[in-house]
Amino acid sequence: MTKIPITLPKDLQNNPKSFFCVPQEYFIKVFTSSGTTGKPKKAYLTKGDLNRIAQSGATGAKLLYGITKNDVIRLTFQVGYGTEIWGTRYCLNRAYGDIIGSLIIATDRLPLNEEIEILNEYKPNVFSDVPSRVNYLTKELSKITDLKSLGIEKFLVGAEPIPTPMRDKIEKSWNADVFMGYGINELGLLMAGECEYKNGMHLSETNFFTEVIDPETGDQLEDGETGEIIYTSLDRYGMPLIRYNSHDLGRVIPEICKCGLPLKRLEIKGRTDDILLIGTGDNLHAKKFDDMIFSIPEVVEYQAIIDKKNGMDRITIIAESQIINDKIKKKILTLITNEPKIKDGIESSKTIVKPVIKLVKSGEIDRNSIKIKRVIDNRNLYD
Numbered sequence: 001m002t003k004i005p006i007t008l009p010k011d012l013q014n015n016p017k018s019f020f021c022v023p024q025e026y027f028i029k030v031f032t033s034s035g036t037t038g039k040p041k042k043a044y045l046t047k048g049d050l051n052r053i054a055q056s057g058a059t060g061a062k063l064l065y066g067i068t069k070n071d072v073i074r075l076t077f078q079v080g081y082g083t084e085i086w087g088t089r090y091c092l093n094r095a096y097g098d099i100i101g102s103l104i105i106a107t108d109r110l111p112l113n114e115e116i117e118i119l120n121e122y123k124p125n126v127f128s129d130v131p132s133r134v135n136y137l138t139k140e141l142s143k144i145t146d147l148k149s150l151g152i153e154k155f156l157v158g159a160e161p162i163p164t165p166m167r168d169k170i171e172k173s174w175n176a177d178v179f180m181g182y183g184i185n186e187l188g189l190l191m192a193g194e195c196e197y198k199n200g201m202h203l204s205e206t207n208f209f210t211e212v213i214d215p216e217t218g219d220q221l222e223d224g225e226t227g228e229i230i231y232t233s234l235d236r237y238g239m240p241l242i243r244y245n246s247h248d249l250g251r252v253i254p255e256i257c258k259c260g261l262p263l264k265r266l267e268i269k270g271r272t273d274d275i276l277l278i279g280t281g282d283n284l285h286a287k288k289f290d291d292m293i294f295s296i297p298e299v300v301e302y303q304a305i306i307d308k309k310n311g312m313d314r315i316t317i318i319a320e321s322q323i324i325n326d327k328i329k330k331k332i333l334t335l336i337t338n339e340p341k342i343k344d345g346i347e348s349s350k351t352i353v354k355p356v357i358k359l360v361k362s363g364e365i366d367r368n369s370i371k372i373k374r375v376i377d378n379r380n381l382y383d
């Protein structure tokens with residue numbers, strides 16, 4: 001494999017049609033990435049490709065989450081852009097509805113009062129959307145109803161990371177399990193998911209071959225070592241990708257899982273392009289902000305904006321909070337300024353100015369895009 005060159009996202013962004021392996025008339029659908037990092041990436045899929053994705057998604061859902069035809073699944077993953085349906089929603093509909101035979105209640109994301117009506121009328125026991133939406137519903141619906149009485153047993157989430165404090169809060173509030181799933185748009189989604197042990201995501205190895213490489217040298221790494229994950233699709237006819245660098249950072253967990261499933265487990269730690277150089281240039285993962293800020297129970301959502309002030313880096317945190325007062329503001333400020341890398345930039349190297357914290361009411365941060373972009377780096381705008 002190492003003799004074959006690596007495919008980069010930009011190759012795909014620039015000219016997706018150069019990856020076609022069948023004439024264009026065989027394609028029936030295009031999945032478009034949510035574009036959290038640059039120009040959207042597209043996957044053209046044939047009818048057979050879509051059938052195989054749905055089939056493997058259904059197998060995964062049965063094995064990992066125990067989904068059966070008796071389940072009622074509430075699906076509110078966003079519909080998509082313009083005329084294109086978002087791949088995640090399409091795939092889950094096909095896998096859980098068409099193949100397993102669960103009842104799917106799919107709508108757009110609804111206002112809270114309408115959401116409650118749906119939950120009461122159809123009594124879904126499974127709920128699927130991105131973690132930030134589930135978190136928002138948990139905080140807001142708990143004010144008007146007893147969440148445990150609604151009967152949701154499982155949340156199937158994905159498309160963005162879930163900070164541990166957020167997962168714990170959701171599980172406790174609903175008395176339910178939260179399972180993370182994982183997939184990359186351009187590879188056809190539904191690629192991996194957690195089992196009951198929630199310790200890494202089992203990869204669908206019959207559909208994908210993986211390698212983990214050192215981002216600097218491109219050398220293959222051993223299981224257990226963290227690097228960039230490279231995927232090769234094994235059952236894609238229309239537009240297969242060979243040695244595709246997802247720019248996701250992670251590792252293969254070397255031990256066999258306690259659940260007994262022999263499929264490899266991936267631990268995703270973030271993205272190469274999520275690493276921030278703040279202050280003196282130490283690497284700080286954007287995910288670190290999630291862990292810090294979501295440890296405060298009152299916070300529903302946040303955005304961290306990084307820009308420049310007087311030649312120094314400035315971090316501004318805009319946090320949606322259920323309670324707005326100086327105590328919460330101070331809690332956030334203390335957490336941020338005590339992060340060793342940030343603390344060093346403020347106190348020793350004087351490369352970071354004192355962070356700015358702003359609190360806003362729940363619901364004020366823009367949620368119109370498919371995924372929340374929590375960390376926004378505006379510094380290149382000033383170059």
Ligand SMILES: [Zn+2]
Pocket residue numbers: 195196197202257258259260261
């Ligand atoms: Zn397992």
